[in-house]
Amino acid sequence: MKEDFLHYLWKFKKFDTLNLKTSNNEEITIANVGQYLELAGPDFFNAQITIGDQMWAGNVEIHLKSSDWYVHHHERDAAYENVILHVVWEHDTEIYRKNNTEIPVLELKKYVDQDTIANYQSLMSPKAWIFCEKELAGISPFVVKNWQERLxxxxxxxxxxxxxxxxxxxxxxxxxxxxxxxxxxxxxxxxxxxxxxxxxxxxxxxxxxxxxxxxxxxxxxxxxxxxxxxxxxxxxxxxxxxxxxxxxxxxxxxxxxxxxxxxxxxxxxxxxxxxxxxxxxxxxxxxxxxxxxxxxxxxxxxxxxxxxxxxxxxxxxxxxxxxxxxxxxxxxxxxxxxxxxxxxxxxxxxxxxxxxxxxxxxxxxxxxEVAPEKNAIVDKFSSFGMKSGSAFETQSLLQLKNEYCAKSKCLECAIGMELMKG
Incomplete structure (x- = not known):
């Protein structure tokens, strides 16, 4: 389990959002998950969340365990003063701001179905070259074409x-x-x-x-x-x-x-x-x-x-x-x-x-109009069923391999996200 999986779950609400409760049994309603900016500081900015009877606007921090808050010394960092909800996979300790007020915690694993977890584990299981190599040939051409343009x-x-x-x-x-x-x-x-x-x-x-x-x-x-x-x-x-x-x-x-x-x-x-x-x-x-x-x-x-x-x-x-x-x-x-x-x-x-x-x-x-490039990366993709007919497609594949596959950014990749649907 990695934090990027939790980021994916939160960003796309891939969990039961109707029955959420904090570790202190207060009801949670998500109006806006916030912006995922990948900058220094909290993971999601400007979220809007109702906890109990109180509507909050602020930031959301995500960790595998609640105790990671202290491992990363967030209690000393003013950038985390506006965190309104701590989303974790496993809740193992209460956390507090610098002023000793407690931060509500959502233990996410209670609300994620087993199929989603199984799809993630299958996607991220070690393969010979890239994680999704055995599934590439079955990806919808529509998904591939749109993703190629973005790449x-x-x-x-x-x-x-x-x-x-x-x-x-x-x-x-x-x-x-x-x-x-x-x-x-x-x-x-x-x-x-x-x-x-x-x-x-x-x-x-x-x-x-x-x-x-x-x-x-x-x-x-x-x-x-x-x-x-x-x-x-x-x-x-x-x-x-x-x-x-x-x-x-x-x-x-x-x-x-x-x-x-x-x-x-x-x-x-x-x-x-x-x-x-x-x-x-x-x-x-x-x-x-x-x-x-x-x-x-x-x-x-x-x-x-x-x-x-x-x-x-x-x-x-x-x-x-x-x-x-x-x-x-x-x-x-x-x-x-x-x-x-x-x-x-x-x-x-x-x-x-x-x-x-x-x-x-x-x-x-x-x-x-330009012939596809010939190199080891293009050849590998072709062997897994993703063949290229032009340099436009090979350039997209080079970006995919170097910036997503090689960095294990499967949950930021359109193909990875498609496979997560099961």
């Missing part, structure tokens, strides 16, 4: 926080924010933070000015990523290095320092040299990229916009001074899908939010 926008809310932080750092320049986010995305998990630092270290006004010469963009990105710090005989390398130090002097900017970019364990097409060149070519080909993206309403348009490749030098190189078989290194469809999921959708959401606009349906429609 999707919860995930976007989380992703929008660093976007607004970047917006402050760039003086509200959405083009600069997009550049930083794309850089992080181009670096993938291994080099993402390094690429973000590289992009953040170059004022975007310089990217704008130098975007007409792709070699200048490459020199800035390669240089600040530390890829030009060595000496090589390669003429292309020497040209980029010359441009890099010229641009540092021209704009009076300091050479950035960051951790070395990683080549190890990457497929050659994901080498940082290739990804940085593709990023440079994207901005060489498209001025005002954010303005274009903010008006796009179809995935096909995004694919068209991101049809860029690494520079010609990289057609037969993956690293400086090392020739390789010739290959035109275009951004792949699967890589563009990652950009849509991790950068374009979140920044469109944040931009609309900043302007007070509602584009929820548009974002869902866009992601419904």
């Amino acid at each position: 999707f926008f919860e995930r976007l809310e989380r992703k929008s926080k660093p976007i607004f932080e970047l917006l402050q750092q760039t003086n509200n320049d959405w083009e600069a924010v997009l550049f930083c986010l794309l850089a992080k995305n181009f670096g993938l998990n291994t080099n993402g933070e390094i690429f973000l630092k590289v992009a953040s270290s170059i004022p975007f006004s310089i990217i704008r000015k130098e975007s007409f010469e792709v070699e200048n963009l490459e020199s800035l990105l390669f240089g600040n990523a530390g890829l030009l710090d060595v000496e090589k005989e390669d003429n292309y390398f020497k040209d980029l290095k010359f441009r890099y130090y010229y641009l540092l002097h021209k704009y009076q900017i300091e050479k950035s320092s960051c951790n070395p970019v990683q080549f190890f364990k990457h497929r050659p097409d994901n080498f940082p040299t290739i990804r940085l060149s593709q990023l440079a070519n994207l901005y060489h080909s498209n001025q005002n990229l954010f303005s274009q993206i903010s008006e796009i309403t179809s995935v096909k348009s995004i694919y068209d916009l991101f049809q860029v490749s690494a520079s010609s030098y990289w057609q037969d190189h993956y690293q400086f001074d090392k020739e390789s078989p010739k290959k035109k290194k275009m951004l792949s469809k699967s890589f563009i899908d990652l950009i849509i999921i991790n950068t374009l959708i979140p920044i469109q959401f944040a931009y609309a939010k900043s302007r007070g606009e509602e584009i929820a349906e548009d974002l869902i429609q866009l992601l419904n």
Whole structure:
């Protein structure tokens, strides 16, 4: 038994509310259970409860045992002075406020039917991966669809926080924010933070000015990523290095320092040299990229916009001074899908939010056009009967697993609550 189960019982009145009595045998009538805010202090605020003949307005605190009041030292905390009812599973001692007045206690276990308890125990019993894995396939599609939308926008809310932080750092320049986010995305998990630092270290006004010469963009990105710090005989390398130090002097900017970019364990097409060149070519080909993206309403348009490749030098190189078989290194469809999921959708959401606009349906429609992601979490859900047909659904599943299943928040989950009905 956990307190979150008691919170669930109280919040949704999942008990016999018609015959309630305090531990001192006074009748209880609940007009309003209060607001469950999950903040410091009592569990439910502004409840309205009649105890005996007296109507009370105040807060409700919930514990497994009455004695937990003293274990948590609430008797010393002024935040608990307005508690009008102590709801517990087991009443084992009387409790008092700082002024020695007794707080009424409701022992909840007397009023909860056995089916509800059995459903909770079944839901929370240990499983191999998640608690409800054996029941997932039987959940109503209507419940799942509505819950997926909620999960999707919860995930976007989380992703929008660093976007607004970047917006402050760039003086509200959405083009600069997009550049930083794309850089992080181009670096993938291994080099993402390094690429973000590289992009953040170059004022975007310089990217704008130098975007007409792709070699200048490459020199800035390669240089600040530390890829030009060595000496090589390669003429292309020497040209980029010359441009890099010229641009540092021209704009009076300091050479950035960051951790070395990683080549190890990457497929050659994901080498940082290739990804940085593709990023440079994207901005060489498209001025005002954010303005274009903010008006796009179809995935096909995004694919068209991101049809860029690494520079010609990289057609037969993956690293400086090392020739390789010739290959035109275009951004792949699967890589563009990652950009849509991790950068374009979140920044469109944040931009609309900043302007007070509602584009929820548009974002869902866009992601419904993108192929589902392939990863261990998505595969596991699929094996239990919850299959995904689009990136919208896989993004929802990632939010579900990471923020609910992994944290045992079954009673805050629509699927868990559905299973509690039995």
